[in-house]
Amino acid sequence: MDENAVRRIVARVLDLRDEDVDRLTRENCATWDSLRHIELVTEIEDLLGVDLRDEQVASLDSFDKIMSLVGD
Amino acid sequence: MLFHHLGHATRTLDRSRATLKALGYQCVAAEIHDVKLGVLVEFWHSPNAPMIELLQPADPSSPLVAILRQRSGPYHYCFSAESFEEVGAWVLETRARMLTPPLDAVAFPQRKIQFFGVPDGSIFELVWPA
Numbered sequence: 247m248d249e250n251a252v253r254r255i256v257a258r259v260l261d262l263r264d265e266d267v268d269r270l271t272r273e274n275c276a277t278w279d280s281l282r283h284i285e286l287v288t289e290i291e292d293l294l295g296v297d298l299r300d301e302q303v304a305s306l307d308s309f310d311k312i313m314s315l316v317g318d
Numbered sequence: 319m320l321f322h323h324l325g326h327a328t329r330t331l332d333r334s335r336a337t338l339k340a341l342g343y344q345c346v347a348a349e350i351h352d353v354k355l356g357v358l359v360e361f362w363h364s365p366n367a368p369m370i371e372l373l374q375p376a377d378p379s380s381p382l383v384a385i386l387r388q389r390s391g392p393y394h395y396c397f398s399a400e401s402f403e404e405v406g407a408w409v410l411e412t413r414a415r416m417l418t419p420p421l422d423a424v425a426f427p428q429r430k431i432q433f434f435g436v437p438d439g440s441i442f443e444l445v446w447p448a
Contacts (some may be wrong), residue, residue: 279384280417280435281435281439281440281441282414282439283435284435284436284437284439285439286435287415288437289414291413298436299418300415300416303415
């Protein structure tokens with residue numbers, strides 16, 4: 247899985263530059279609200295071709311966790 | 319699903335009332351305090367236009383404050399569901415995600431409401447069947 251593709255998705259949805267998404271969390275990112283989270287999750291689902299369970303959706307609260315999911 | 323109302327966020331109800339009156343709207347439910355959602359709401363009806371729910375933050379911790387940081391104005395669409403199956407089908411088809419659990423509807427006795435986020439980042443409120 248192309249890490250840069252994920253990085254671009256996260257950056258675009260959260261209005262950030264690609265290079266600013268490392269170490270990103272919902273806590274430290276002002277634009278990462280619940281609505282953007284839903285947009286982000288939908289794009290990740292489309293990228294992976296999966297439907298994420300609600301628990302998985304709730305747990306994806308950092309770029310690192312998104313990358314872990316994508317890498318699985 | 320039946321369209322119910324458009325939710326319009328405003329910093330103060332008073333600031334929005336004159337605009338709606340000038341468009342032929344009348345207030346049909348005034349200053350209802352929804353403690354759980356942290357808002358003061360009013361419903362405005364027009365025979366020629368969609369019903370509008372005006373919402374004002376009830377206190378600084380209201381979730382509406384974050385929305386008003388972006389802008390005031392329309393921010394959610396509300397539909398009334400006629401069956402639970404209809405809600406389930408809508409959620410599946412739209413890939414909607416819950417923003418709140420079902421909540422007692424302060425403005426609609428005996429009914430529950432629930433807010434959902436959809437993939438384009440917009441907000442929908444559903445009024446559950448009675």
